[in-house]
Amino acid sequence: MLTVIAFIVALGLLVTIHELGHYSVARWCGVHVERFSFGFGKVLFKRTDKRGCEWAFSALPLGGYVMMRNEPPENATAAEVASAYNAKTLWQRSAITVAGPVANLVLAVLLYALIGAVGTQEPAPIIGPAPENSVAASAHIPAGSIVTAVDGRDVASWNQFRWNMMDALASGRDIQLATTDPSGVAIQYDIALPKVHMDPDKPDVLAEAGFVLMPGTPVVKELVEGSVAGQAGVQVNDLLLSVNGQSLQTADQFVQAILPLANQTAVLRVEREGTQLTIPVAVAAAESAGKEIGRVGIKVGNALPMVTVRYGVLDSIQQGFTRTIDTLWMSLKMIGRMLIGEVSVKNLSGPVSIADYAGQSASIGVIAYLNFLALISISIGLLNLLPIPMLDGGHLLYYAIEALQGRPLSEAWQARGRAIGLGILAFFMVLAFTNDFTRLFS
Known part of the structure; x- marks a missing residue:
């Protein structure tokens, strides 16, 4: 139920913001808006304002x-003729068209700014032990090093470090990594990253390159x-x-020690609210795969070092703008790489996956859900800006041709474009649904 509600709220909000963008600029340009509908289908409630716009709430x-x-009615007055969309100048029509995607991008800026102002708890950017023969191991970065910048861009958390590294891994390029080693000495590394094929079915490409998060102290999550x-x-x-004097670094080490x-005694050394305690535990026996193994009834996790990422009002707005532009640009590059085969088309998600992400983010908390809304809002804005007929970007393409040739594209060519655009959108919709159901049943 949470997944359904989170998905409906997300889609309803983001599409409504998109349409409000079109509506606001249309009104500013003097276009008569006949109806603004919240939702689709049967109208449940409607009200007509003093300008003659019907505001409807649908099922x-x-x-x-x-x-x-679009066109003035028969026997229209001069004012009615002037209020038609097609009577407006090329630049006014273009502004109305682009306003929808821009509204989505502005919403993303505001959401990211709000997240930055409220603040988030994120894992500290501490690099763990690098696997042998990995890029990180070849660079000889000691475990426990704290990342402070990637290519001159400050890094405050592991999430920020990961974001900056993913684009570099997707393109395969040299980076400069600024760190502080475990003894507090600032060290800079010049690292040549290989180009990786982004495929959601493959392991984490950042971990493959050897950049893994420093494991936290094992902690009792549940008894x-x-x-x-x-x-x-x-x-x-x-x-x-520790267990029987054996120091622990990861949750898996605790499991392997038990x-x-x-049927023996495990002497656990624990820390509780700053005080260390010694607790003897009589380990129970259980059978697994024909062997007797120890069980103590603890579900273990890792207590990662966390940092609070928070900005002032002006810095939050700047961060919101920067993050939106970075996400938009990376998404555009990923689409390009997908078209030439450098990124797997399996990364394309449809409504089923989006609904799943909506539910997962909502279950984590408000901040995670706001991050999800910002990301999807950017995706909606970018999708609608693509120069595909049937989308806002397709209309902008027609207007660009009109500007170049001094007259609108013929209706016949516009019809051909709509047919092509419908075919392209149908193809990607089928591909997205295929990916969704493949993930669902695999």
């Missing part, structure tokens, strides 16, 4: 639409009801420091 809340007066660990006094949020201790 299917998946966006909305604007209906403008199984009636567990021996709980009975011994272990509590949720305890940091797990497995061979069936």
Whole structure:
């Protein structure tokens, strides 16, 4: 249910903002708007304002639409003729058309600015041990190094580091990595990154290059009801420091230390609210794949070092603008790389995947959902700017031809363009749905 609600809210909001962009500039240019509908289908409620625009609320809340007066009615007055869309100048029609995608981009700027002003908790940009023969290992970056900048752009969190690295990996280029090593010494690395093929079915390309997040301290996330660990006094949020004197760095190390201790005592060293405690636990025995293994009833996670990423009002707006432009530009490059085969078409997502992402982000929290809304808003803006007939970008293409030749493109050629555009959109819709259902059932 959360997924459905989150998807409907996202699509309804983002499409409505898009249509409000068209509406606002149309009104500013003197075009008569006959109807603005929130949603599609049967009209549940409507009201006509003093300008003659009907505001309708319809049954299917998946966006909305604007209906403008394209041609004046018969026996129209001079004012009615002037208020028709097709009576407006080329630049006015272009402004009305581009206003929808621009509204989506402005919304993304505002959402990212809000996120920056409120602040987020994100993993610190600390590089973990690099796998052998990886790019990071070849650069001899010591584990525990803190990344401070990528190509001169400041990095405050692992998320920011990852964002800057993904574009470099997709294009395959040299980067400059500024770090502070574990002893506090500033070191800069010049690294040649290989070009990677972006495929969602493949492992994390950043991790493949050897750039992995430094594992946090193992922490007790949950205690199984009636567990021996709980009975011994272990509590949720305890940091797990060692087992029988063996220091722990990762959650997996804790699991591996417990497995061979069936029917034995495991002496756990934990940290609770700044105080270290020693807790003996009688390890229970369980059978797995015909072998006896140890179980203590703890679900373990990693307590990662976190940083608060927050900006002032003006810096938040600047960050919102920068992040929107960066996302737009990267998305455009990914589309180009997809067309020439450098990026897998499996990265293309349809409504099913978008709905799934909406539900997942909403379940994480408000900030994650706002990030999702900003990203999808950028995607809607970019999609509509593509020069494909049937989209806003297709109309802008027609207007560009009109500007060059001094007259509108003939109706016959516009009809051919619409047919081509419909075919292109149908092809990508089928591809997106195929990817969606492949992910769903694989």
